[in-house]
Amino acid sequence: MLRWSDWPAGMLERLRGGCVIPAHPLALTAERKLDARRQRALSRYYLDAGAGGLAVGVHTTQFAIREAGLHEPVLRIAAEAAAERGGTAILVAGAIGRTAQAVREARIARGLGYHAVLLSLAAFRGASEDEMIAHCQAVAREMPLFGFYLQPAVGGVPLPAGFWRRFAAIENVVAIKIAPFNRYATLDVLRGVLEAGAEERIALYTGNDDHIVADLLTPFALRHDGREAVLRIVGGLLGHWSVWTRAAVELHARCRAEGRGPTLPAGLLALDAQVTEMNAAVFDVANGFRGVIAGCHEVLRRQGLLEGTWCLDPEEGLSPGQAALIEAVARRYPQLTDDAFVRDNLHRWLS
Numbered sequence: 001m002l003r004w005s006d007w008p009a010g011m012l013e014r015l016r017g018g019c020v021i022p023a024h025p026l027a028l029t030a031e032r033k034l035d036a037r038r039q040r041a042l043s044r045y046y047l048d049a050g051a052g053g054l055a056v057g058v059h060t061t062q063f064a065i066r067e068a069g070l071h072e073p074v075l076r077i078a079a080e081a082a083a084e085r086g087g088t089a090i091l092v093a094g095a096i097g098r099t100a101q102a103v104r105e106a107r108i109a110r111g112l113g114y115h116a117v118l119l120s121l122a123a124f125r126g127a128s129e130d131e132m133i134a135h136c137q138a139v140a141r142e143m144p145l146f147g148f149y150l151q152p153a154v155g156g157v158p159l160p161a162g163f164w165r166r167f168a169a170i171e172n173v174v175a176i177k178i179a180p181f182n183r184y185a186t187l188d189v190l191r192g193v194l195e196a197g198a199e200e201r202i203a204l205y206t207g208n209d210d211h212i213v214a215d216l217l218t219p220f221a222l223r224h225d226g227r228e229a230v231l232r233i234v235g236g237l238l239g240h241w242s243v244w245t246r247a248a249v250e251l252h253a254r255c256r257a258e259g260r261g262p263t264l265p266a267g268l269l270a271l272d273a274q275v276t277e278m279n280a281a282v283f284d285v286a287n288g289f290r291g292v293i294a295g296c297h298e299v300l301r302r303q304g305l306l307e308g309t310w311c312l313d314p315e316e317g318l319s320p321g322q323a324a325l326i327e328a329v330a331r332r333y334p335q336l337t338d339d340a341f342v343r344d345n346l347h348r349w350l351s
Contacts, residue, residue: 002110004144004174008088011115015090015175016203018234018256019052020249022242023060024078025296026070028310034070036077038306041349043081045305046242048345049338050249052235053090054078057105058118059154060239060293063096064312072108079112087113092146092237096120099135106142116144116174118237122155132157133166140172146237147176149189149207154289156180164192168202177237178215179207187220190231194224204233209240209279213272216255217264239292240279243299246338251275274333281325284318291319298326303342305349 004012024046027038046054056078057071065071075093082089093109095102095117106117119139124132139145147167150156156179167173178189186208193199206215220231234256241248251271258268282299284291294317297309309318330337 001141002115002143003172004116007115007144011088011090012174014052016234018203018252019090020050020235020241020245020252021053021055021090021092021205021237022046022051022245022248023058023237023239024054024056025242025293025300025306026061026065026074026312027306028308028312030308030310032310032312032314034073035307036073037350039074039077040081041346042300042305043078044084044349045342045345046245047082047085047089048349049245049341051089051241051245053092053237054082055092055094055118055237057094057109058092059094059120059150060242060296061094062293062312063094066096068312071105072112075109075112075114079114083113090115092116092118094118094120095139097123099138102135102139103142106139110143114143116146117142118146118148118177120148120150121157121159122150125157129163129166132163136167136173137170140170144172144174145170146205147173149176149178149180149185151179151181153181154292158185159188161188161191161195164189165195166192168193168196168198173198173202175203175205177205177207178233179209181208181210183211186215190220190222194222194229194231199229199231203235204231206233206236207238209238209283210276210285211272212236212238212240212275212279213251213255213269216252217259217269217272239296240275240282242296243282244337246341247336251336271336275336278329278333278336281322281329284322287319287322291317291322294318295322295326298323299330302326303339304346305342
């Protein structure tokens with residue numbers, strides 16, 4: 001068993017202090033085979049951009065890597081890239097499926113040097129709360145948990161505050177990715193953590209790609225047992241941050257530096273709408289997120305990090321007009337892109 005108290009010195013403090021954790025895409029060749037060179041280049045890019053960790057084997061990596069025999073190789077490449085950069089990155093591995101599968105995946109991740117698992121409950125649609133909590137407890141006996149509220153539009157299960165109260169009471173839970181794309185459901189997570197008395201132990205990370213800046217800036221002042229507690233979302237584990245990552249790191253730092261005072265700078269708050277508009281193009285919101293993964297690939301392809309936008313499923317790709325929308329938002333908000341940074345370093349990451 002790996003506990004969060006077993007982590008290397010300073011790592012827990014970095015997680016709780018807040019950092020950028022990109023949800024790692026999958027680099028494929030035109031034959032839809034793993035492109036190990038570009039997969040490694042992506043990891044190097046994120047770490048050199050200032051990301052505090054990597055999330056691998058998650059939705060953005062494509063859950064189908066399991067059936068394709070790529071699960072362990074992809075996790076291994078990211079771990080090796082992190083070791084190249086000093087081994088200080090927080091490595092988070094996705095774990096999916098029912099309990100036997102999730103426990104097996106947690107053990108694989110632990111063997112490769114990962115620090116936590118991002119636990120998807122999509123396989124528990126229709127299950128009872130007791131079943132889901134028992135599942136989480138079983139996986140937590142293997143590794144620290146990064147809870148995950150996945151939006152129902154892409155397979156997530158609605159989870160009330162009562163579930164999150166019980167989940168937060170699990171001692172080996174170290175963080176929660178809040179990604180229901182729903183303000184009411186976001187508050188359910190925060191309410192559950194507060195009622196469990198776990199607000200000091202559990203780091204809160206946004207996965208709400210539609211409200212990144214607002215999540216990072218909001219002081220969630222909630223009342224419980226006659227007292228008011230202010231909860232903060234300190235960082236993000238985001239598919240959106242798998243692109244333009246250097247700019248994301250700068251944005252996160254600015255939110256942390258300027259967003260804790262008595263007043264918020266209007267220019268900082270205005271960035272919420274701009275980032276959300278960029279996300280709408282990349283995530284293909286107009287088509288119900290059909291091109292979400294291919295949209296991330298398209299940004300990385302334009303920068304030269306990926307060779308194409310191929311996904312494991314041949315039916316999955318960009319929606320009509322999506323590439324033009326991505327080009328348009330990047331042109332409108334160049335300060336939120338990092339093309340120059342990638343251009344200056346691409347040869348080194350691909351070497």
